[in-house]
Amino acid sequence: MLVSWMPFEKGKISDLLSRVQKPARYLGNEWNACLKEHDQAVVRMVFAFPDLYEVGMSNQGLKILYECVNSKPDLLMERVFAPAADMEDLMREHDQLLFALESQKPLTDFDVVGFSLQYELSYTNVLNMLDLASIALYSSRRSESDPLIIGGGPCTFNPEPLAPFFDLFVLGEAEEFLPDLLRELGVLKGQNLDRKEILSRLSALDGVYVPALYRPIYRDGILCGMEKIDPRAATVIQKKIAADLDSAPYPTAPVVPYIQTVHDRAVVELFRGCGRGCRFCQAGFIFRPVRRRTQSKIVETAEALIAATGYDEISLSSLSSADYPQIDSLINEMDEVLAGGHVKCSLPSLRLDSYSVKLADQLHRGRRSSLTFAPEAATERLRRVIKKDISEEEIFASLGDAVEAGWQGFKLYFMIGLPTEEDADVEAILSLCQRIRKHFIHQVKGSLNISVSVSTFVPKAHTPFQWEPQLELSRVIDRQQILRKGFKNMPGFDYSWHEAEASLLEAIFARGDRTLAPLLEKAWQLGCRFDGWSEHFSFKLWQQAFRELDLDPGSYAYRRFNYDDYLPWDHLYCGVNKELFIREHQNAINANLNQRREL
Amino acid sequence: MSRVCFIFKRKMPLAYISHLDMLRLFLRALSRSRLPLAFSQGYNPHPRLALALPLPLGVTAAEEYGEIYFSETIQPEQFINTLSPQLPSALELRGAFGVALDKPSLASLVGAAQYLATLKCEPGNEVNFELVQASLKRLMARKEIMVQRKTKKKKTYTNVRPYIIKAEIINRNDDEPLVLSLLLQAGSRGGISPFFLLEQLESDPAAEGIISCKWQLHRERILINQKGILQPLSEGM
Numbered sequence: 001m002l003v004s005w006m007p008f009e010k011g012k013i014s015d016l017l018s019r020v021q022k023p024a025r026y027l028g029n030e031w032n033a034c035l036k037e038h039d040q041a042v043v044r045m046v047f048a049f050p051d052l053y054e055v056g057m058s059n060q061g062l063k064i065l066y067e068c069v070n071s072k073p074d075l076l077m078e079r080v081f082a083p084a085a086d087m088e089d090l091m092r093e094h095d096q097l098l099f100a101l102e103s104q105k106p107l108t109d110f111d112v113v114g115f116s117l118q119y120e121l122s123y124t125n126v127l128n129m130l131d132l133a134s135i136a137l138y139s140s141r142r143s144e145s146d147p148l149i150i151g152g153g154p155c156t157f158n159p160e161p162l163a164p165f166f167d168l169f170v171l172g173e174a175e176e177f178l179p180d181l182l183r184e185l186g187v188l189k190g191q192n193l194d195r196k197e198i199l200s201r202l203s204a205l206d207g208v209y210v211p212a213l214y215r216p217i218y219r220d221g222i223l224c225g226m227e228k229i230d231p232r233a234a235t236v237i238q239k240k241i242a243a244d245l246d247s248a249p250y251p252t253a254p255v256v257p258y259i260q261t262v263h264d265r266a267v268v269e270l271f272r273g274c275g276r277g278c279r280f281c282q283a284g285f286i287f288r289p290v291r292r293r294t295q296s297k298i299v300e301t302a303e304a305l306i307a308a309t310g311y312d313e314i315s316l317s318s319l320s321s322a323d324y325p326q327i328d329s330l331i332n333e334m335d336e337v338l339a340g341g342h343v344k345c346s347l348p349s350l351r352l353d354s355y356s357v358k359l360a361d362q363l364h365r366g367r368r369s370s371l372t373f374a375p376e377a378a379t380e381r382l383r384r385v386i387k388k389d390i391s392e393e394e395i396f397a398s399l400g401d402a403v404e405a406g407w408q409g410f411k412l413y414f415m416i417g418l419p420t421e422e423d424a425d426v427e428a429i430l431s432l433c434q435r436i437r438k439h440f441i442h443q444v445k446g447s448l449n450i451s452v453s454v455s456t457f458v459p460k461a462h463t464p465f466q467w468e469p470q471l472e473l474s475r476v477i478d479r480q481q482i483l484r485k486g487f488k489n490m491p492g493f494d495y496s497w498h499e500a501e502a503s504l505l506e507a508i509f510a511r512g513d514r515t516l517a518p519l520l521e522k523a524w525q526l527g528c529r530f531d532g533w534s535e536h537f538s539f540k541l542w543q544q545a546f547r548e549l550d551l552d553p554g555s556y557a558y559r560r561f562n563y564d565d566y567l568p569w570d571h572l573y574c575g576v577n578k579e580l581f582i583r584e585h586q587n588a589i590n591a592n593l594n595q596r597r598e599l
Numbered sequence: 600m601s602r603v604c605f606i607f608k609r610k611m612p613l614a615y616i617s618h619l620d621m622l623r624l625f626l627r628a629l630s631r632s633r634l635p636l637a638f639s640q641g642y643n644p645h646p647r648l649a650l651a652l653p654l655p656l657g658v659t660a661a662e663e664y665g666e667i668y669f670s671e672t673i674q675p676e677q678f679i680n681t682l683s684p685q686l687p688s689a690l691e692l693r694g695a696f697g698v699a700l701d702k703p704s705l706a707s708l709v710g711a712a713q714y715l716a717t718l719k720c721e722p723g724n725e726v727n728f729e730l731v732q733a734s735l736k737r738l739m740a741r742k743e744i745m746v747q748r749k750t751k752k753k754k755t756y757t758n759v760r761p762y763i764i765k766a767e768i769i770n771r772n773d774d775e776p777l778v779l780s781l782l783l784q785a786g787s788r789g790g791i792s793p794f795f796l797l798e799q800l801e802s803d804p805a806a807e808g809i810i811s812c813k814w815q816l817h818r819e820r821i822l823i824n825q826k827g828i829l830q831p832l833s834e835g836m
Contacts, residue, residue, distance in 0.1 A: 014612070018657060018813065023615035031627070031687060256627060258616045310627030310685075342638060342646075 013104055016090045024259040025053035026087065028079075028101030031256040032308065034070040035102045038109065041076035042186040045069060045112040046100045046147075050125035051532070053081040057255070058263035060317070061116055061153060067251035068175045075182050078102040078110070079255075082125040083132065085529065085536070091132060098132035107133035111185065113147045115166075117155035120509035121502060121532035123162060127524040130165070137521060139167045139212055144195055148185065156209070157239075157286050158461035158569040161509050161516035163211035167199055171207050171572055172239030172286075173272075175248050181205065203233040207240035214571065216514055223513050226571045236573050239286070245272060245293045252304035256311070265313035265346070266305040268298055270330075274319035279387045279588055280376075280418065282460040283319055286574045295330050299337055306343055313344050321347045322356040331362055352390050357398045361405040368406045370449055373398075374413035377421075378428035381595035385420050385588050392432075396439065403440050409449030410436070416479045417457040417471035417503075420592045426479045429454070430486040437492055451494035454483060456503035460510050462574040464584035467561040470507040472554075476500040501539035505531065507557040513568035516556070519549050600637055601672045604705065604836055605679075605695040609660040613689035618653035625650075625665065628685040634678065637668040651705040651832060652712060652785055652821050655792060660818040664832050666698065666705050698836050708835040709786030710824025711764060714793045716779040720812040731777060732768055734803035739766060744799065746791075762791045764829075782829075785821070 017023040029035075038044055047065060049056030056062060062079070069077035078100035083091060091098070097106040107113050113135070115126055127137055130149065136142045139149065151159060152170040159169050170177065184205065188198045203210040213230040216223055228235055242248035250269070257264075273290035274283065293301075302314050316330070324330060334345050345363050350356045352373045360371060375395060377383045383390060399410060414429050433452055441448050456476050459468045471479075477500050487495035509516065522545040530536035546553055561567060563582055609621075616624070625648055629636060638644040651664035675695035683692050720726055738744075744760040762784040769780045784790045793816055801809050823835040 017612070017615060018815075023612075023657075024620065027612045027615060029612070029687070258613070258624065259620050260623070307631065310630035312626070312630065342636075342644065 012094055012096050013099065016087065016094065016096060019090060020087045021084065022259065025081065025084065026101065027258065030258055032253045033102060033255050036076040038076065038103065042074045043112065043182040044076045044110045045114055045182060046078045046080050046107055046110045048113050048115045048129055049081050050115060050122040050129060051082050052084060054259065054261045056081045057257045057261045059116060059118065060267055060269065063251045063254040064175050065178055068249040069179060069182065071249065072179050075179060080107065082129055088132065097134055098129055107147065108135065110147045112182065113149050115151045117151050117153040117159065119532055120155060120506045123509060123520055124524045124528045124531055127165065127521060128529055138164050154282060154286060157572055157574055158510065160513045160568045161520060163514045164517045166211060168202060169209040170240065171209055171237050173242050174240060176242050177207055177240045200230050200232050203230060206238050209237045209572065223568055224566045236571055238573050239575055245291050246297045250301060252301055253308035256309050265315050266309055266311040267315045267317050268302045268305060269293065270298060270316050270318045270321055270324045276320060277387055279464040279584055280457060282463050285462050285576050288575050295326055295333065298330060299333050302334060303337055306338065312342060313346060315346050315348050317348050320351060322351050322359055327359060331359065352395055352398050354398050354401050357401040357405065368408060370409035370411050371402050371407045372411040376413065376415050377418060377425065378414060378432040379425050381592065382418060382421060382425050384591040384595055386418055399436060399440065403443050408444055408446060411451045411453065414452065414454045415457045416454055417476050419465060419468045419588065423479065423482065426482050429483060430490065433493060434490055450492065453496050455498040456500055458503055458507045458510055461569040462576065464581045464588060466567065466581065467563065467585060469558045469560045470504065472558060473500055473504050499534055499537065502531065502537055504553065504557055505542060508553055512556045519545055519551055522549055600700060601669045602666060602698045602700055603669065603673055603675060603678050603695055604664060604666045604698045606693045607663050607665065608691040608693055609654060609663060610689040611659060613687065614657050614659045617656055621650065622648060628682060629667065631685045632681045634673060634681055635670045637670040649704060649706060652709050654818060655794065658816040658818055662820050664705050664821055702836060707787055708823045708832060709821055710784065711822040711829055712783055712785040713819045713822065714781040714783065715817045715819055716781060716793065716797060717815045718777040718812050719815055726777065726809055726812055728777060730806055731809065734800050734806040735766060735768065737803060738799055759791045762789060763796060766796065
């Protein structure tokens with residue numbers, strides 16, 4: 001007796017779900033998710049995040065753009081994330097195209113696929129997602145019926161390594177601009193214009209960069225300019241900004257994931273931009289000018305967020321939240337409004353000063369395990385060079401305040417490979433940590449936990465350090481070795497570091513040009529995915545890709561640019577003049593000299 | 600303070616979220632409903648919500664139990680009417696009733712659970728009915744099924760055979776998928792996962808065909824063991 005029947009409900013996707021590790025990544029349909037009829041929308045867009053669901057759903061840009069597009073009745077936005085390796089294998093095995101979470105429709109059913117470019121090491125995932133969606137990798141090979149592949153986010157301030165894969169980039173903040181762009185696309189599509197003409201017309205809009213309309217000029221293999229080949233396109237592309245945050249759209253009913261995400265809480269943005277000007281920090285420059293939300297708007301938004309999501313925590317986010325002018329009064333008002341509902345507030349970015357510790361003390365209820373600070377460098381000289389101006393006395397004073405307020409430990413972030421750094425600066429990390437431990441060990445009840453996390457400096461475009469080379473890999477490894485050995489002999493520390501090879505790759509793509517595109521394709525073909533995840537990152541495969549294309553990693557990461565060199569991102573304007581970057585770079589060099597003179 | 604016990608159904612696709620995700624989902628829904636939650640005392644006050652028996656990943660359910668404490672008296676109807684609109688459609692409240700504060704916790708009452716396991720095969724890869732019947736018979740004939748369990752320091756061996764109260768094929772219709780009914784001990788006095796039993800079936804050397812098929816699990820009921828008699832959990836409250 002044989003039994004036979006039609007076994008699976010609703011087709012292939014639900015079948016695949018029962019065979020993967022975390023099926024909830026691919027369910028869609030979460031609380032506040034927006035499912036619209038495709039034929040009711042003039043333009044359909046899918047927001048593509050080239051990392052796992054848990055990472056992408058923590059991205060505030062996604063929430064903002066999802067709200068600002070879906071609040072328009074004529075527009076539609078769905079979401080897609082990079083499938084994990086197990087899902088990818090099953091999809092390929094069963095010819096399942098990459099699908100958007102809301103409607104489960106393939107990406108080719110949309111007019112626009114918009115990638116969020118947050119991090120250089122997610123680039124291979126971009127290619128992989130295009131491939132899984134059966135969309136040609138190269139813009140030049142796409143057909144009239146293919147969606148427009150567009151990109152946004154911090155990495156678009158030097159998107160050159162990705163240029164041939166994208167039809168269009170939006171420079172800067174898109175919350176006010178994106179609906180206009182989509183509607184314009186709808187109008188042009190309605191006129192039956194071809195893809196090339198549509199892109200050419202869109203390139204006339206402020207903030208739009210259509211890479212195919214610019215041709216890089218090389219002399220002796222070195223980039224020396226960008227030639228504009230369409231008169232409609234801008235010579236220098238200006239970034240878009242939301243001028244007034246109070247009136248800019250902000251999501252008060254974001255999607256609430258079924259599974260735990262990296263930042264599993266409501267987020268209200270206090271202000272955008274940062275006035276501190278730390279010289280290594282790209283966000284500090286590309287998000288200028290500083291724009292604030294008013295206190296009343298923040299509180300109103302927070303209340304609406306909690307009511308619509310049910311989160312028990314709300315993060316008061318910005319690049320440096322303690323710098324919000326009336327932060328004391330804001331926290332008091334938040335407490336009044338939210339405390340009855342057992343909702344806690346958190347500040348994601350704390351400075352190393354007594355004021356910030358006082359704020360943390362005010363906010364933090366419950367067990368006080370550890371407080372996070374980022375001194376970045378261990379010597380006063382080096383901190384001056386990077387403009388993280390804080391003295392050692394201040395560091396000890398604020399750590400002292402934290403201990404007094406009941407915190408049992410610290411998490412300290414440092415960078416190595418900073419410009420002008422020497423071995424002595426790295427050894428100073430050890431001695432500073434040791435002094436901190438000695439000083440506070442008897443002041444805490446129980447044991448003092450200090451975890452130290454050390455990353456490698458990556459010179460980024462649109463910062464005063466954009467001309468600086470990255471420290472060579474072998475020397476980074478040597479300096480990591482100093483720390484590893486040092487911490488081994490110093491019990492009581494939890495030391496972790498970033499893979500030096502991954503930081504090298506980050507630097508290559510952060511300051512590289514279009515010659516890197518074939519390399520990216522090669523690495524993806526060799527199997528590179530999720531390069532930002534140490535369990536997936538394979539430097540060997542990347543080395544093989546470099547070898548096969550006869551490219552030299554050092555020529556991208558270790559090259560020192562001169563002030564009059566043409567930089568791959570010189571045609572993209574972040575709102576800060578090159579003169580200021582030069583001046584700040586000079587100030588860094590002078591800070592170094594002055595400090596050395598004093599010693 | 601009041602205590603409400605509720606009964607709910609879990610449908611696809613919400614079978615794909617874990618027990619902890621379920622708790623978070625209920626807490627967020629409760630918070631949106633603005634019902635007056637009671638919080639535990641102590642350093643980290645949290646709402647007092649519990650589900651009677653964790654549902655494994657991938658398992659749908661017809662009659663699950665949960666309980667929650669409120670700072671004021673909440674009527675069962677009020678609870679259902681206020682919470683239901685805040686729940687995704689795949690979670691359906693089927694009933695609620697008030698419970699005295701001094702009654703034991705739901706979880707401590709659980710004695711057994713009944714599952715339905717449907718065997719799903721792709722066409723062309725059918726399974727012999729008698730083959731499953733025979734492996735099931737062999738399994739049930741065993742006196743011992745030893746399982747290694749690790750506690751903090753030592754490994755212990757438990758015979759889980761007594762935990763299989765009943766396991767049988769309940770349909771004999773050729774045109775329908777094969778369905779097993781499993782009645783398994785569960786709760787604080789020990790139990791086994793339905794997945795474990797199905798793995799045992801599949802590991803029978805004679806049961807080769809089953810492996811390329813897939814079981815779809817559904818929890819029918821959670822039961823209380825009252826002096827040897829299994830009854831719906833609500834009987835114990």
